[in-house]
């Protein structure tokens with residue numbers, strides 16, 4: 417399996433976990449044509465799309481995706497905001513696991529300013545991995561992970577400097593603190609979890625103005641001694657349970 421980043425951050429989020437036969441879409445917060453392009457226009461292997469929440473940077477492509485015949489799994493509160501109905505909109509019940517192709521998916525609630533879920537996903541090739549974004553905190557521990565996809569949105573000191581310099585208004589600072597994950601909180605999650613079997617840690621949804629990609633990567637590498645990646649457009653990495 418490979419992980420491909422179509423886009424990450426408030427500009428739009430879309431990620432594809434794929435091999436020759438199957439592709440799982442995570443988020444569709446970009447124009448559908450960008451997702452099609454990332455799939456080299458082969459939609460036949462797409463098994464479905466899972467969506468964390470209703471913000472446009474995570475689901476703006478929902479209607480086109482469903483019109484293309486792809487099943488979309490989200491909380492009912494999320495699909496209600498799409499403004500259309502379809503039998504392809506599947507409701508996630510956060511207490512139950514479900515199959516999307518040969519991926520086994522379990523959603524769990526996160527802490528954002530609208531209802532939002534994280535995902536624990538299992539597949540024979542990738543092993544177990546998590547997808548956690550748009551949350552100021554994640555209280556769950558996920559045992560036996562082989563790969564990690566997690567938000568590292570901002571760094572408190574950069575944010576404070578921006579506010580002090582008048583570049584970021586107070587209300588925006590307060591919103592960020594209550595809805596997105598800081599580098600320190602991200603590191604806390606990684607420290608709280610057993611990373612023994614983890615191959616890749618992919619940092620996603622970095623803020624344009626309040627993050628520093630190279631520093632984030634270095635700090636998480638230092639902490640975990642894992643392969644740490646910053647989710648930039650076009651990143652395409654081996655995402656297997658075993659790295660070979």
Ligand SMILES: [Zn+2]
Nearest residue numbers: 426471473550
């Ligand atoms: Zn977002």
Ligand SMILES: [Zn+2]
Nearest residue numbers: 469471528550
């Ligand atoms: Zn959001």
